[in-house]
Amino acid sequence: MSSSDTVISIDAMGGDLGPAVVVAGMAMSAKANPEVRFIVHGDKDELSKHIEKRGIADRCEIRHTDDVVTMHEKPSHVMRHGKGTSMWSAIDAVRAGDATVCVSCGNTGALMAVAMIRLRKVPGVNRPAIACLWPSRNPSGFNVMLDVGADIRADQDDLLQYALMGLSYARNGFDLTRPRIGLLNVGTEEHKGRAELKVAHEMIEAAAEYNDFEYVGFIEGGDIPSDRVDVIVTDGFTGNVALKTAEGTANLISGRLREAFLYSLPSRFAALLAYPSLQRLKKRIDPRQANGGVFLGLNGTVVKSHGSADATGVSAAIKLAFQLAQSGFGEKLAARVASVTEAGQSEGPAPKAPTTAKGKPNT
Amino acid sequence: MSSSDTVISIDAMGGDLGPAVVVAGMAMSAKANPEVRFIVHGDKDELSKHIEKRGIADRCEIRHTDDVVTMHEKPSHVMRHGKGTSMWSAIDAVRAGDATVCVSCGNTGALMAVAMIRLRKVPGVNRPAIACLWPSRNPSGFNVMLDVGADIRADQDDLLQYALMGLSYARNGFDLTRPRIGLLNVGTEEHKGRAELKVAHEMIEAAAEYNDFEYVGFIEGGDIPSDRVDVIVTDGFTGNVALKTAEGTANLISGRLREAFLYSLPSRFAALLAYPSLQRLKKRIDPRQANGGVFLGLNGTVVKSHGSADATGVSAAIKLAFQLAQSGFGEKLAARVASVTEAGQSEGPAPKAPTTAKGKPNT
Structure with missing residues (x-):
């Protein structure tokens, strides 16, 4: 070895x-x-x-x-x-x-x-998250979304941490120097959504400059596979439902595509000719290529x-x-979270006892 | 006239x-x-x-x-x-x-x-809901989901009311005599999900017999377009994100399908032959056919x-x-909600002052 x-x-x-x-x-x-x-x-x-x-x-x-x-x-x-x-x-x-x-x-x-x-x-992290890759219109072909199911709830502090962990992941997993981060909501206007989302909106915006990322603000479900963002931040309940809904939708559509081509003899013949195109499509939306939720x-x-x-x-x-x-992703992520926990997080509303009380860094 | x-x-x-x-x-x-x-x-x-x-x-x-x-x-x-x-x-x-x-x-x-x-x-309703039609594998081609965005929150009582309103809608809009209702969650096991979902799970289960519907229990995002349910109950935040995520996914896939067929001269020729099949697909997943969110x-x-x-x-x-x-859907829905408000809802946990206090039925 x-x-x-x-x-x-x-x-x-x-x-x-x-x-x-x-x-x-x-x-x-x-x-x-x-x-x-x-x-x-x-x-x-x-x-x-x-x-x-x-x-x-x-x-x-x-x-x-x-x-x-x-x-x-x-x-x-x-x-x-x-x-x-x-x-x-x-x-x-x-x-x-x-x-x-x-x-x-x-x-x-x-x-x-x-x-x-x-x-x-990691010291400074209250709730770990699971980040998944999401097929998108971005050059890399993927966006990162977190949390998709580590925890069913997230408050404003957690959402800020998710933004920073997602930032670290996008930098190290996708070589993006200045990732664009969006916060998932039911509308893009500032007055929309739950109370903790409005607070998180301000906290993430404030953290953007110091941490060198672009905050694109609130995004909607339709933006998840778009090229407007690289990292989508949400709570684990919403993220999990969105992920499984997208998988279900993709399955429904591919099933119907198959039915449309099996419909008649001429359509079966067309399917034969269209085979290379359909294979190209299959490869581009193949969920196996995006396999791997990362625990952050x-x-x-x-x-x-x-x-x-x-x-x-x-x-x-x-x-x-x-x-x-x-x-060296693990160490970089820990450093990223620690820097914000020490520098800026106490400015946010409703500060909580830091989880670092539980133990020293052990990496 | x-x-x-x-x-x-x-x-x-x-x-x-x-x-x-x-x-x-x-x-x-x-x-x-x-x-x-x-x-x-x-x-x-x-x-x-x-x-x-x-x-x-x-x-x-x-x-x-x-x-x-x-x-x-x-x-x-x-x-x-x-x-x-x-x-x-x-x-x-x-x-x-x-x-x-x-x-x-x-x-x-x-x-x-x-x-x-x-x-x-309507007397007995705390939060109105928006119900949408969702392309599915059911014989009708659609499932009903609510709430998809009237309100960003819903407690257990609201979720029960959504189940009953969705029941009324499925009966009157789709001629289903005994609709199957599911509650959207991050897993199908009973111990999963938020506290209010576990309570709503028991309340909807208890309401099933008296109201003559089938309660299929918790369902996941992947089940929304399936033939396992007719009515999907969720809060307006989750429902809105799920709906827009599905639309975004469908758009991404149709865009890639187009790209796959525009790829080369032979694939363009294949697209010509496959045209009837693709039109058949388009018609079956045409969102315009499912246009119309209903306020309930x-x-x-x-x-x-x-x-x-x-x-x-x-x-x-x-x-x-x-x-x-x-x-005569409006009257039937009001009667459905009223019967449960009077008969059974007070058995549920954390009963609230009935909203009927605000005014008499005025339909």
């Missing part, structure tokens, strides 16, 4: 499609990227078999665990009894510094709970891959994890 | 495309439906010209107004100074009983504000057409208004 290699910790057991698919995704990444290595967590016998088959044994270290967190286990239960699971072990490899980023296809709530207690929150605000980076991700999806999540590991 | 005719009150001035397009939509409806008549509100000279041109003068009564509510006027301003506008006059025709339903393409917030003060809330919970029905609706869109909104007028 070369000293320049980047090590990713993989929870191989949690996905809907099982460890074979996770290992297949690892193999795709290993082939594409000679600098990536893995610590793989799960059933040793089963993992060895798949890893041998894919010919990536020299790139992997297996850490055996007996248990698996299922998709329907409650986070509170996993927090108390999850110690022997592949998910816990995968997070602990980041905690111990053996790996830089953890990737899991497992139960989102449980993964966040385990990550919270094992990695702990913890001492260590965790990438949550979709539970039903196939090998391409897992490989996309690993690629994202690698980029973030290489950029 | 025959006694069986249904009279629709039209605010002809509020839309983005002006009165010519509104009158064109009226003409489409008049041609398709011999039983519909209009009271049209706005500038008399301009309206006469368009109405003459379309040959529907015998189906229209014009009520002249000098003013128009613009898209950016604040609702509070319109409430105080809106008396001489076409919007105010259009609502007042319903208040006076001259028309059964009002249709407007104007400023949503202002329209709701004017409707609230002129028509007043007021003494009188108001249909809000999209501000940028073209003649086809306006005509779809008029068709919906006609159906609701014919079914």
